[in-house]
Amino acid sequence: MRGGGAAPVPPEYLDHNESRVVRVSSEIEVADAVRDAPGPLRIRGGGTREFGGAGAVLDVSGIAGITLYEPGALTLVAKAGTPLAEVEAVLAAEGQRLAFEPADWRGLLGTSGEPTLGGMVAGNVSGPRRVQAGACRDALLGVRFVDGTGAVIKNGGRVMKNVTGYDLVKLVAGSWGTLGVLTEVSLKVLPVPETSATLVIGGLDGAAVAAMTEALTSPYDVTGAAHGPEGTLVRIEGFAQSVAYRAAELAKRLARFGAVEVERDPVRVAGLWRGVRDVAAFHGAEGDVWRLSVKPSDAPGLVARSGARQVVYDWGGGLVWLLMPEGADLRAALGPFAGHATLIRAGAETRARIPAFQPEPPAVAALSRGLRQRFDPRGIFNPGLMG
Amino acid sequence: MEMPAVDARVMARKSEIVAGLRAVLPADAVIDDPTETKAYECDALSAYRCPPLAAILPRSTAEVAAALKVCDAMGVPVVPRGAGTSLAGGALPTADSVILGVARMNRVLEVDYANRLIRVDAGRTNLSVTGAVEADGFFYAPDPSSQLACAIAGNIAMNSGGAHCLKYGVTTNNLLGVTLVLMDGSVVEIGGAHMDAGGLDLLGVICGSEGQLGVVTEATLRILPKPEGARPVLIGFNSNEVAGACVADIIKAGVLPVAIEFMDRPCIRACEDFARAGYPDCEALLIIEVEGAEAEIDEQLGLIRQIAMRHDPVEFRESGSEEESKKIWLGRKSAFGAMGQINDYMCLDGTIPVSALPHVLKRIGEMSRDCGLDVANVFHAGDGNMHPLILYDANKPGDLELCEAFGADILKLCVEVGGCLTGEHGVGIEKRDLMGVQYDGPDMEAQMRVKDVFDPKWLLNPAKVFPLAASSGRRDG
């Protein structure tokens, strides 16, 4: 927070890795810092989702605060360095939330610090509800950012429907800071439903994706379908009567896969999904962590040839988290496949050898490169991170 | 409307260009007879017309690629066209351009229920996508009112919405992948059957780029299982403010209807005269639709009734049957037709924060009195997307200009209160010169950079989206 009476923060210091840190607390300061940067910048919000990268750290956590929140309009606007926890608390007080269920990666990556809105948007970080409510990018209504020339750019706005000009909002979401430094974001928020229940089926392995598909192709508005150490999980949310009805109908449909238990305790339900969201199964476990986005029906076959020690399925099988032996190249093990694999956690030696992001076909890579060159002509934003 | 100077070099080479296209396309795919190209002189913004140099109707991605190569080599501008229902002049030709219509590309390529997707040729109409899967209990969610006619290609180019997008989102939220042919004829696959991009989200910027980045020839769309049922209610109020407050309360209460449509008195009257839907005589009318099984619908409508009653409605009419549901929707669905009966009209499409609704409606009323043109308002209230219909007389000299100036003032008002120029129809040529109201120089510069990358010669869909002055250096270069 930019506190009124707080002591001024020194604009530059060295962090625990002895990296030079430039601290900024306003959009204008970002623009100045970018223009003045002699070399590469590693943009840091809370530093909880850092993949590496080189250069001086541009710490934007000082650009913080909620600028507008209208519960009746389902919109929230906040500075990019605002802690996610602060936003979630403010929303919860009005019975609302970020529907895309952003994950907390601290346990997975072994990082500390406070996840910020900017980091969440830059990584397009979406949790289990992505199958029903869309991704972070789908809830993102507008952005302000500073490009590599130091120009301040806005796109989108704060309203739910907006097709004025090109949609740079989507382009910036998931760009991991390679196109610009986010300074403000507007998000669509949604009400927290009255009740939530989770159907749990134990003992499925080969048939887990089929069971999740059965649930997701039903008319019962499933808001989460995952498979991990807690079993195969199917979530429904809404008003109490409706949840009871749908849980019963789904239980009938899923009976052929095995015994179905219905978990209704709100604390237990929340815990189960937090575990899926944050990939709790891999916390502290040895090995590299990969994230695979594929057509759900392709997932079991790919997993079979991945060589993974352990996997967690989310998004009905469309997202697979894999715990791989250290240094193993998942992409090499899979061969050509439709979708993409991202190396989320690995040692420095592996990182130096294996690119974090899926290499793109030449024609697509040329377009992405062209965009990066135009938004960041000096190539100073998180260089090398995305290709 | 100012258009760029016609490229005399292109005009002079017409026969050479047509011959070049004939060399790579079947004979019936190239149209250059002026009596036939006239069919492509405008879209649904029919106040602006200009016959193209030629029109081509390819049947495959390969034919699109071959034709674009020819045009690229000869420096000929190309205007992609779906069904021509754009209300923004998005498919308006220039005299030196070739219209590339994708209407003949309309196959279903793959239906995959397990993975909840369908792959289609981009010329397929919106409604026929749902048509291909509905017997099996699925649907494609974005449902523009023009869905019988408009093509998926146009939907993607405009990022079209529909009445039910409050719950299901607009085109971009339901699009998984496209096959895109760039102006130089190269074919690029973006996205696919999986979710989200592995690198930069190119799909996100292609959707809504108004045919200026490439020609979309195929699309992978998300389909959803149909809900068990749906039921609308109609609620009448004696003031716009109260109706607006009721919408905000419903949303805050955690009910998420699939649609909340709002009509003001002039619109209610016109629809009633036209369609005889039996609407009450009141200031403001809401149509709210909820989905689910019978018991779920009852539960949601019970809550909506409770909230509405606190706002003292003049009428609360819950549909009791399929027929009554149809009747409730009838007036709303015929709103544009009703207006067309009594007048020429211009349909605006700005979005406002829902909290600004009463203020904006009041201001529109005042402006309408000042300039002497009537306005009827019909809009998607849940998301603030307004469709003010300004009535004018096309035969009266000066009326169209008056109407356009009034329309521009309304859109400026939308931006002033925190909204935007267009919620779903796109900028096209209609709002091109207003872009500066919403975006500053660097904002537009950033968008134009994207076009520089995809279409370096700026040949695709010329003169749209960006003010001519802003893009002149690039177009001439």
Ligand SMILES: Cc1cc2nc3c(=O)[nH]c(=O)nc-3n(C[C@H](O)[C@H](O)[C@H](O)COP(=O)(O)OP(=O)(O)OC[C@H]3O[C@@H](n4cnc5c(N)ncnc54)[C@H](O)[C@@H]3O)c2cc1C
């Ligand atoms: C009565 C009526 C009601 C309407 N209701 C709605 C509504 O509820 N919601 C809504 O959002 N819109 C609505 N519209 C507007 C219009 O229907 C949409 O914009 C629609 O998506 C246009 O589709 P089309 O196929 O007709 O495209 P066209 O009008 O042919 O073209 C629209 C744009 O798409 C581009 N384009 C076309 N094909 C391609 C391609 N293959 N590749 C790249 N670019 C391409 C064109 O260049 C142009 O810029 C309505 C229009 C009418 C006339």
